[in-house]
Amino acid sequence: MKFRFTFFILLVTVMAIYSQTKLKYPNTKKVDVKDNYFGTIVSDPYRWLENDTAKAVKEWVKEENKVTFDYLSKIPYREKIKQRLEKLWNYPKYSVPFKGGNNYFFFKNDGLQNQSVLYIQKDLESTPEVFLDPNKLSKDGTVSLSTYAVSKDGKYFAYGTASGGSDWNEFFVMDVASKKKLSDDLKWIKFSGIAWYKDGFFYSRYPEPAKGQELVLSNEYHKVYYHKIGTEQSQDSLIYEDKSEPKMTMGAQVTDDERFLIIYLSKGTSNNALYVKDLNDSNSPWMKVIDNFDNNYSVIDNIGDKLLVMTDKSAPMYQLVLIDPKNPEEKNWETILPEQKSVLQSVSIIGGKLFAEYMKDACSHDYMYDLNGKNEEEIKLPGIGTVGGFSGKRDDKTAFYAFTSFTFPTTIYKFDVDTKKSSVLYKPEIDFNFENYITKQIFYKSKDGTKVPMFIVYQKGLKMDGNNPAFLYAYGGFDISINPAFSISRLIFLENGGVLAIPNIRGGSEYGEAWHKAGMLEKKQNVFDDFIAAAEYLIKNKYTSAKKLAINGASNGGLLIGAVTNQRPDLFRVAIPQVGVQDMLRFQKFTIGWAWVGEYGSSDDSAQFQYLYKYSPLQNIKSGLNYPAILVTTADHDDRVVPAHSFKYIATLQEKYKGNNPVLIRIETRAGHGGGKPTSKVIEEQTDIWSFIFKNLGVKPIYK
Numbered sequence: 001m002k003f004r005f006t007f008f009i010l011l012v013t014v015m016a017i018y019s020q021t022k023l024k025y026p027n028t029k030k031v032d033v034k035d036n037y038f039g040t041i042v043s044d045p046y047r048w049l050e051n052d053t054a055k056a057v058k059e060w061v062k063e064e065n066k067v068t069f070d071y072l073s074k075i076p077y078r079e080k081i082k083q084r085l086e087k088l089w090n091y092p093k094y095s096v097p098f099k100g101g102n103n104y105f106f107f108k109n110d111g112l113q114n115q116s117v118l119y120i121q122k123d124l125e126s127t128p129e130v131f132l133d134p135n136k137l138s139k140d141g142t143v144s145l146s147t148y149a150v151s152k153d154g155k156y157f158a159y160g161t162a163s164g165g166s167d168w169n170e171f172f173v174m175d176v177a178s179k180k181k182l183s184d185d186l187k188w189i190k191f192s193g194i195a196w197y198k199d200g201f202f203y204s205r206y207p208e209p210a211k212g213q214e215l216v217l218s219n220e221y222h223k224v225y226y227h228k229i230g231t232e233q234s235q236d237s238l239i240y241e242d243k244s245e246p247k248m249t250m251g252a253q254v255t256d257d258e259r260f261l262i263i264y265l266s267k268g269t270s271n272n273a274l275y276v277k278d279l280n281d282s283n284s285p286w287m288k289v290i291d292n293f294d295n296n297y298s299v300i301d302n303i304g305d306k307l308l309v310m311t312d313k314s315a316p317m318y319q320l321v322l323i324d325p326k327n328p329e330e331k332n333w334e335t336i337l338p339e340q341k342s343v344l345q346s347v348s349i350i351g352g353k354l355f356a357e358y359m360k361d362a363c364s365h366d367y368m369y370d371l372n373g374k375n376e377e378e379i380k381l382p383g384i385g386t387v388g389g390f391s392g393k394r395d396d397k398t399a400f401y402a403f404t405s406f407t408f409p410t411t412i413y414k415f416d417v418d419t420k421k422s423s424v425l426y427k428p429e430i431d432f433n434f435e436n437y438i439t440k441q442i443f444y445k446s447k448d449g450t451k452v453p454m455f456i457v458y459q460k461g462l463k464m465d466g467n468n469p470a471f472l473y474a475y476g477g478f479d480i481s482i483n484p485a486f487s488i489s490r491l492i493f494l495e496n497g498g499v500l501a502i503p504n505i506r507g508g509s510e511y512g513e514a515w516h517k518a519g520m521l522e523k524k525q526n527v528f529d530d531f532i533a534a535a536e537y538l539i540k541n542k543y544t545s546a547k548k549l550a551i552n553g554a555s556n557g558g559l560l561i562g563a564v565t566n567q568r569p570d571l572f573r574v575a576i577p578q579v580g581v582q583d584m585l586r587f588q589k590f591t592i593g594w595a596w597v598g599e600y601g602s603s604d605d606s607a608q609f610q611y612l613y614k615y616s617p618l619q620n621i622k623s624g625l626n627y628p629a630i631l632v633t634t635a636d637h638d639d640r641v642v643p644a645h646s647f648k649y650i651a652t653l654q655e656k657y658k659g660n661n662p663v664l665i666r667i668e669t670r671a672g673h674g675g676g677k678p679t680s681k682v683i684e685e686q687t688d689i690w691s692f693i694f695k696n697l698g699v700k701p702i703y704k
Contacts (some may be wrong), residue, residue: 017224026063052419114141114678149194202252213529268598348393351417470544476507477556505530550574562617582649584616629696
């Protein structure tokens with residue numbers, strides 16, 4: 001009798017704990033929407049959440065955030081984490097300087113400023129003055145600088161601003177000498193640089209979208225215009241358009257001597273055509289140097305009548321060639337830097353020399369060549385890490401660059417072209433003992449035997465007993481490499497005994513175009529297999545265990561996290577998919593999503609639909625699976641990956657998942673895909689992410 005009574009008390013206690021921990025999510029309505037994809041009927045009951053400006057959707061967002069922030073507010077050390085992050089963040093941060101006319105410009109953030117401030121100085125020894133403070137553009141810091149360029153003569157400074165994290169830009173112009181803003185005001189600009197030519201500049205824009213559709217409408221009919229300083233935007237000259245190809249992006253570039261105008265045309269996120277116009281001849285026709293979309297081409301500058309071009313044509317690891325725009329056939333190219341075993345990432349002309357950056361096993365190696373391609377010097381770097389591109393003028397003898405790594409805060413260097421020596425210009429001081437940490441690179445085998453590199457960072461002397469919390473981050477797509485880089489927010493994880501792991505999975509550019517293509521289209525499953533194999537390596541080698549492993553990715557990386565949690569929910573304890581592409585059947589219908597078809601494929605194609613449907617995170621959420629604790633993050637102004645992806649994903653997950661782990665969504669307001677987010681919002685978001693991770697990994701953080 002006593003045994004039965006004790007068992008009854010125990011059962012009641014367990015049930016009470018279960019009822020306390022199981023969250024009550026908003027009751028998200030369902031609609032009867034079905035699509036027929038080549039005979040396969042696919043339900044889409046949360047289609048109504050795609051209309052993110054509708055009153056009902058805004059109310060749903062409030063209800064979801066209420067549940068999420070109520071959960072987060074009950075984490076006892078959340079405020080302590082925020083305080084520690086603020087302390088870590090609070091140090092001066094500098095950008096690489098750049099020269100405009102006879103002045104130097106650089107960005108500086110004193111520590112916790114929402115946006116970095118642009119300074120100007122006459123030379124490197126003079127006292128810098130504030131030139132433009134983006135913190136004064138809005139009260140809450142949500143208006144940021146997006147792009148900028150100084151005119152060739154140094155007289156004008158044109159810049160773009162983005163509001164609330166949107167990709168939409170508004171362009172303005174300042175007089176450099178007086179620091180006064182001029183009357184110029186250009187709108188409806190997206191995916192555009194600023195290419196100065198004489199007393200104006202070339203830029204790209206879209207037609208004005210319908211009211212209320214600005215953040216979701218498909219972006220079509222990109223055009224290149226020329227704006228003359230002091231005139232209305234309505235007077236801008238149309239330079240190039242293609243009415244037959246609405247789904248194509250266009251960008252303009254002008255060579256340093258203002259001789260050539262280059263137009264880049266692209267139907268996706270990689271591969272481009274290249275058209276050139278000789279600006280010295282007003283009657284010059286467009287020269288179609290590259291008239292296909294089979295490869296990537298980037299003009300570095302011109303050398304006389306020829307263009308110095310970096311390309312992966314006939315060179316998957318990239319090469320540097322001279323092309324005569326009047327005789328552009330490949331047989332006429334002159335090779336300056338031939339293809340190497342490492343990936344050529346960038347080239348600059350500074351002080352009459354070529355500065356070339358190569359990537360070997362995801363790390364930077366930089367060299368100085370003469371203009372004929374003769375190697376003169378390998379630039380000595382502080383260690384394994386990443387160089388943030390060389391900055392300098394073609395005829396200057398001083399170059400600048402940044403170097404960073406996982407435990408090496410971004411440091412700015414000055415390089416003397418004549419002496420070939422580097423010296424530190426700005427070195428940050430942070431409240432953290434970096435000497436106490438190890439960074440190593442290992443290589444593991446994926447499911448199909450492919451060797452994949454992975455960086456692992458952890459405290460010296462850490463026991464490899466399978467009990468360490470670990471954080472696994474990757475991207476895997478769009479020809480983007482994930483290189484060693486400093487992250488302030490991850491320090492709080494490292495100092496609490498965490499293991500940071502960054503695998504360089506397929507889909508990126510770490511090993512050239514072949515590595516990229518191995519994670520595209522019908523081969524996308526390789527990306528997921530590589531990530532899963534990375535997790536298995538960490539567990540097998542006792543860096544961590546499945547119950548101590550958190551995973552994270554953003555954008556295309558958010559898709560990665562959504563896919564692998566469906567495929568291997570047993571392998572992870574916490575998953576953080578951020579601003580992810582979760583509905584692979586409808587991504588192409590919103591904003592710039594059509595440009596990703598070359599990377600992913602499209603559900604409009606019968607063969608591509610089959611493999612998209614097989615892994616699409618939204619459509620593969622299954623009842624009965626024991627999902628890890630999941631915190632989805634998105635933002636109401638994300639017009640890159642529209643928030644409907646995350647909305648529909650979490651609604652489906654909350655409907656189908658019957659387990660005890662929290663599955664929540666954190667929806668930021670006045671923020672977008674991530675760019676330009678104010679420091680205050682970044683710290684708040686990182687506080688919540690790390691609080692969620694620590695709680696669900698069973699880690700009680702210790703603070704200094």
